[in-house]
Structures are given as C-alpha cells and as structure tokens.
Amino acid sequence: MEENNKSTLKVNKIKDGIVIDHIDHGKALKVLSTLGIDGGEDFTVSILMNVRSKAVDSFKDIVKIEKRVLSKGELDRISLVSPGATINIIKNYEIERKFTVEIPDRIVGIVKCSNQNCISNNKEPVTAEFTLESRSPLKIRCIYCDRTLTQQELYHKI
Template identity: 30%
Template sequence: MDKKLQVEAIEQGTVIDHIPAGQGIKILRFLKLADASKRLTIGLNLPTKNDGAKDLIKVADTIFSEEQANQLALFAPTATINVIENYAVVRKFQVAQPKSIHGVFSCPNSNCITHSESVPSYFYVRQAHGQIKLKCHYCEKSFATSLFTELKD
C-alpha cells in the first residue's frame, strides 16, 4: 500500500488548505467534535512557497456547505477550501468570517439560559485586537474561540 499516495490524494471530499501553522489541531478538534466518524488526514507545519509554514486537513467523503466552511474561519481566517471530486479540485474558495454562528457551539457560560431551555445557541462574531470572540445573544457574555470545547446537540 502506497502510504504517501493515501495521504496526498482523496477521491472526493474537502481539503482545507492554508491553515496558519498551529491552528490545524484546533480545526481537527472542532471537526472531530462535529462528527467523530469523519475520515481526516492532517499535515502539520508544511512548508509554503514563501518560507512559511501551514497546516492542511483533508476530509474524505465530506463536502462542506459555505456555512460550515465559514465556521472554520473562526480558527483559520486565511484558509482555503478545495472541493475534490474524482481526485480533482472542482471548486476552490476562501473562508469568510461569519457574522454569527447558530446552533453549533454550546455556550461556555453554564448559567446561560440556552442550557436549561431548548433554544439553539446564537453567537455574534466579533474581532478585537486581532482576536476573534463570540458573544452569546442570550447571556451577552463574550468568549475566546478556545473556550468552545463543546458543541450543542
């Protein structure tokens, strides 16, 4: 079995490219939380053309919607999404910072009403001092993306 080939090509799915080095693990964690059965391949600290480093994740058999792809912008604003079909890139786009995120994450505030009432979570995305924060619509608290360790069911 050619291991290299297995890492480098997927028949169909999504390649998340140009993830800032170090952020790949966070995206991996997020994707794993969202769906533990996803088949993922990750490359860390891959060299880029301009002597930098990047992370890259391949997700087999999964095509992200634009909304799903944009959630990744919380962790990697510069990421590009490559949609793969039959081993070829059929669509390529850059993730965009979403204005809000609905029903994805659980509010990190355990006293938030979203934990006792069955309402979908709702966060506004804010950027302050180069850091992305999510502000809960219900409890109005702001949180760094690193605090989002649970997804809402």
C-alpha cells in the same frame, strides 16, 4: 504502478473530496473533531501537520478528506476554528472550486457560551447564539448575556 514506487511514500492526490488548506498549525485535529470525523468512517482522511507554507514562510496544517462534502454549517465551524483556512473542492483530481472560509455574522448552535449562568447553558431548550463583533481579532458576543468570547476563548467552546 510499482509497489515500491517512491510516490507511494508521499500523500497521494485525492480523486474526489475536500482539501482544507492553510489551517493554523496545530489545529488539524480540532478541525476534524468539529466536523465529527474520528477515523471510524469509511472514507480516507489524510492529516498533514506543521507543513512549511512557502507563501507566508510559516507552518500550517492540511486535511484531506476523500468522498466527502461540507455543509454550510460545517464551513462555519471551520471558520471559527481557523479563520484563514481555504477549502479546495476536488473533482476527478482537479480543483473544481477554491475559497477561504468566512465567519458568519450569526453563529448559531456552534459555540457554547462561557458564562455558566447564561440561559443558553441552562436546561431550557435555548440554542446558543452569538453575533460577530469583530473579524480580526475574532470576537463574538452572546445574544442572551452579552458575554464576549475571543478566538482563544471560543476555540475551547466549539
């Protein structure tokens, strides 16, 4: 391929890995941080922010991560950061599987309770746990102190 080929200016298709699409615009970096990815890894990460989404005529972010798989826990994290995100699993340049993330009914060890006096925020070895109260609008409830967090509130507690 020519060095100055126009296609090299675009973000290339990935061979194997994950494309996280339809991320709420502005949340791509939060998705990466919740996955523990900071760029110090040995795989390539492409971030596209404020891409026009033709389907819904709005803006979205896209994250492409090469040579990476996502665990169930990581998918749960993404679902809480951006509930409408879609996951494309890429194998040999083809989409092998595509699905929308799903918010789990029980959210364990992902979100911290916003109540400072909650037992899950004390030194005792208690893992923060929430139940899903409502998908849309997103609302979760702490099983220990009953505090509820909205999507905006929990976003800063992931």
